[in-house]
Amino acid sequence: EVQLVQSGAEVKKPGESLKISCEGSGYSFTNYWINWVRQMPGKGLEWMGKIDPRDSYTDYSPSFQGHVTISTDKSISTAYLQWSSLKASDTAMYYCARRRELPGPDAFDIWGQGTMVTVSS
């Protein structure tokens, strides 16, 4: 079964660092870009950025550039999203999503189950 499995919910304090993960299985991990999408409580979807697992090339939304870092370890088929200093406004559900295989459309055909990040003092 093709799937993305994300790490569990996190509760952090402002200023703390965090790295959440997204493990792919059932397919060739390096053949598909991984994207990250934020959903704040009760709100819509926001694209954060993407990574090519073959060479770790990244592309960020201007809204998130400099605030988060996307990385990957292709040896364990895992992508990461990390923060160096969390803010209360980072409280949200974070989804990883696989892009359909190139050269097709930039559509997300497989999604992780989501990781809820709560930042509170």
Next chain:
Amino acid sequence: DIQMTQSPSSLSASVGDRVTITCQASQDITDYLNWYQQKPGKAPKLLIYDASNLETGVPSRFSGSGSGTDFTFTISSLQPEDIATYYCQQFDNIITFGQGTRLEIK
């Protein structure tokens, strides 16, 4: 960034009804548009890609049309399991989503 204006923001319809959601782009995006369904507490699911192509395994009552700046998503006969929030997403430039349409059963 390209802005996506989705309407209505919420919709109530009866089982068997034809349901239509529209999405308007702030500039021409040709057919670089996808539609997703998100049920409460679940991750989104891809339904339609490239404006009008049905994703594998998605029921044929779902369809999409449009090009340029104006797009339509249709459920031909609403089923109880279609209760969800629906999002359009453009990928012509920096990926952006519409604000979502919450669909409820009347």
